[in-house]
Amino acid sequence: MSMATIRSPQALQYLSVVGMSRDSQVVTEQWLKSEEHYWLPITRRPQGDAGKFQALAETWRREVQFLSSVTEMVLHPAYQRIIGMGTAVVPHLLRELECRPDHWFWALTAITGADPIKLEDRGKLRKMTEAWLRWGKEQGLTW
Amino acid sequence: MGQGTGTDLVSEDLEFVFPHLARSVYAITSPSTPEYNCIAWAAGDVERWWWPVAGSFAYWPPNIPLQESLDAFIKAFGSIGFTPCGDANVEQGYEKIVLYVNENGKPTHAARQLPNGRWTSKLGKVEDIEHELDGLTGAVYGVVAQVLKRPIDE
Numbered sequence: 415m416s417m418a419t420i421r422s423p424q425a426l427q428y429l430s431v432v433g434m435s436r437d438s439q440v441v442t443e444q445w446l447k448s449e450e451h452y453w454l455p456i457t458r459r460p461q462g463d464a465g466k467f468q469a470l471a472e473t474w475r476r477e478v479q480f481l482s483s484v485t486e487m488v489l490h491p492a493y494q495r496i497i498g499m500g501t502a503v504v505p506h507l508l509r510e511l512e513c514r515p516d517h518w519f520w521a522l523t524a525i526t527g528a529d530p531i532k533l534e535d536r537g538k539l540r541k542m543t544e545a546w547l548r549w550g551k552e553q554g555l556t557w
Numbered sequence: 558m559g560q561g562t563g564t565d566l567v568s569e570d571l572e573f574v575f576p577h578l579a580r581s582v583y584a585i586t587s588p589s590t591p592e593y594n595c596i597a598w599a600a601g602d603v604e605r606w607w608w609p610v611a612g613s614f615a616y617w618p619p620n621i622p623l624q625e626s627l628d629a630f631i632k633a634f635g636s637i638g639f640t641p642c643g644d645a646n647v648e649q650g651y652e653k654i655v656l657y658v659n660e661n662g663k664p665t666h667a668a669r670q671l672p673n674g675r676w677t678s679k680l681g682k683v684e685d686i687e688h689e690l691d692g693l694t695g696a697v698y699g700v701v702a703q704v705l706k707r708p709i710d711e
Contacts, residue, residue: 480574480681480697482594482666484608484615485625516591516682517606519614529613537605537616539592 463499467506470496475516488520497524505557508550512557515543522546571686574697581692586677587685596630598679599654599667600637609633627702630656630664639705645690647674651706655690659699666698 434442461469474492481487488494496503504525507518519542523529530549535541550557572579596607597616608615609623609630618636622629631641634654642648645655647670655676657666668678671687678693679685686692694700 478681479683482596482606482608482679482681483625483663484606484610488614517614520612523612523614531613533613536613537597537607539606542613 463502464506467496467499467503467510471510484517484520487517493521497521501525504550505555508547508555509557511543511546515539519546568684571680571684575693575695577695578686578688578692581689583686583688583692585684586687587679589683591682593679594681595667595679596633598677598685599669600634601669607633625663627656627658627662627664630667631703631705634667634705638707640707642704642706645670645701645704647672648706650709652709653704653706655701656703656705657693657698657700658702662702664702666693668693 470492474487474490474496477492478487478490496507504522507522507525510516511518517539519531528549530545531542532545535545567578567583568585571583571585592606593603594606594608597603597605600607602616605616607617609617609621609625611623617623618633621633621636631639634656639654642651642653645653647653653670655668655670656664657668659665666678668676668688668690671677675687676690676692677685677687680693690701
């Protein structure tokens with residue numbers, strides 16, 4: 415049986431039985447790393463919520479930066495994927511709002527069902543941000 | 558912020574997104590900010606993000622339809638004294654704005670005329686620029702579909 419036809423775990427078991435020289439071990443390790451990368455490229459490896467959120471947020475910021483339409487902003491696929499992350503992403507959204515205020519209000523309302531913004535503050539980014547950060551603290555959230 | 562005296566700053570990034578800018582005279586006149594957008598800037602408001610969307614996510618003048626239509630935008634600017642007019646030439650005693658629409662007829666952008674006949678725009682969440690009217694037409698903002706004017710308060 416050739417190595418090319420053996421998936422990694424089986425290959426390791428097989429080779430550990432028959433014994434390997436140091437050179438063989440190095441070649442095998444490199445082969446296993448290559449195969450791992452083939453089966454699970456870095457773009458498909460599981461990310462934590464923080465990393466996933468930051469990657470999506472960066473894509474969103476870049477791709478909607480010239481738009482005025484709130485509708486187009488919130489329908490952007492990256493924004494929708496952030497909403498799809500559910501309640502786990504709320505602390506990340508609040509942290510992002512605190513550090514770099516932006517139009518995350520739709521996502522927060524979509525996920526939490528809350529809307530702490532006063533009618534007279536509609537459109538005022540700083541006031542809207544303050545309202546959501548206050549809401550987060552009232553909910554006992556940390557970020 | 559916003560209505561600066563103009564700088565000689567230009568941006569290859571802007572010219573990539575708005576290719577007509579590269580063939581015209583323009584200047585970046587403010588820092589980036591997400592606090593107001595082109596519609597607010599055209600209306601003279603630098604504290605709010607204007608857009609016709611239900612809920613608390615943006616400002617829209619009271620009693621104006623929450624519709625992304627040219628008619629609703631004309632009504633929104635009508636609420637602060639603008640009326641439709643026929644051309645974008647400088648007219649003594651009036652200030653003018655233009656509305657851009659995309660290929661589906663949806664409003665995308667607004668620009669305001671300066672006394673020197675050039676135009677000032679807030680580009681989404683990034684900078685204000687001073688530009689020629691044609692500088693922002695293209696794939697992103699579409700074309701100018703409506704000119705509006707109102708008397709200048711003396």
